[in-house]
Amino acid sequence: MxxxxxxxxxxxxxxxxxxxxxxxxxxxxxxxxxxxxxxxxxxxxxxxxxxxxxxxxxxSERFVKMYAAGRKVLPNLSVAATRILWYIVDHMGYDDMITLNITKIKKETGYKSNAAIYRAISELKNHCVLANAYQNGIYYINPAMFYRGNRLKLLI
Structure with missing residues (x-):
């Protein structure tokens, strides 16, 4: 073509x-x-x-929905934050939470230092993509930006 x-x-x-x-x-x-x-x-x-x-x-192929708010935040993210966001999208379940294991993230993204990953996670929190959940390493994903499944179920 x-x-x-x-x-x-x-x-x-x-x-x-x-x-x-x-x-x-x-x-x-x-x-x-x-x-x-x-x-x-x-x-x-x-x-x-x-x-x-x-x-x-x-x-039946796996997919994640990206809404307009998610698309709008992408140009404002650093390369590191974007890379971590794609890691999150690849590992999302059918809910609004994700557990981030730094060792696994380093292995899949190629980052060597924990600090770079934590900075990227902080940036995602500053842009309201993520929020801290009830425990270290567990985060809420903003369903107005990215979601896998029917986000209306969150309202029930």
Missing amino acids: SIREFNEDNPFIEKLQDIKTGTRTAICSRGNIVSMVDDDTGEVKGRGFNAVIREKQYD
Whole structure:
């Protein structure tokens, strides 16, 4: 593909054929409460509800959402803070917290000194990307910037 070439269709769509997908059952609509009755005896065996259930396909490849606030903070970060942020994004779970192990960070990022990592973490805290949690090494991630999963679950 040439950088001067024009495309009628998105040339990257072909690569999506290899996406790993999964399926899950989803209740699309829930109806009235009904009784389950034994046809032979007329005995009520239980209660339930009418529902329309279908299987939904989803993209099973790992991803993290970056919101506008996260994009806006990126140009203001140093190289070190950006590198630590990408480490965090790569290791995020489905919640708003992360445990940072300095030894693992050094191994993956190539940093030699703890001080450089702690300075980068402080910078991320100053830019409201991270906040201290209840214990050393555990941080809250700002879900208005980056989140893996449905951040609305944090409000429930």
